[in-house]
Amino acid sequence: GQQLNQSPQSMFIQEGEDVSMNCTSSSIFNTWLWYKQEPGEGPVLLIALYKAGELTSNGRLTAQFGITRKDSFLNISASIPSDVGIYFCAGPRGGTSYGKLTFGQGTILTVHP
């Protein structure tokens, strides 16, 4: 089936640094979603992207929908300790329905104070 490949798999950074991660697919997606999972909890939606080239921000987070529709990027500026967690990209398959939703493997972020 369709797969989403996230990079990097893990990151160890110092507080205050900027973070960049990406998600790529061999297939076109019409929607890209970015979720964050904190320890012991379920994922929470951070940003949703609906159009190729779209750039959307949520506080210190910025995500972009790649022009080719086969990739997406998430940036975190001036990281803080509470940014720790697993970041997942996701996209619905089968047209515009959320029915079948594919997730990437996740990027584990560790922030050292």
Next chain:
Amino acid sequence: EAQVTQNPRYLITVTGKKLTVTCSQNMNHEYMSWYRQDPGLGLRQIYYSMNVEVTDKGDVPEGYKVSRKEKRNFPLILESPSPNQTSLYFCASSLNPGTFSPLHFGNGTRLTVT
């Protein structure tokens, strides 16, 4: 408080002993789904339901069953659990998948099958 509630949070069982993980949402959401999370593999969809009495397979449905007899509940059933079903399971719901409403996840059920 709007939430997705899974029970139990932790479960240890033996191979072959039928079990059910319950999932309930209080947001009147039409869409519900089950995922399993394994290290290095991310979240993989097991089953989903677009509405009452409508269910469909995700990517890894083998060994699992679901039912959606009422809108708020979407139990996950393992008729004969095996050790390869040891995993962290998440239930999620959204208002209406066609409107791209965000998924709300439960806090997970950690299942160990020995």
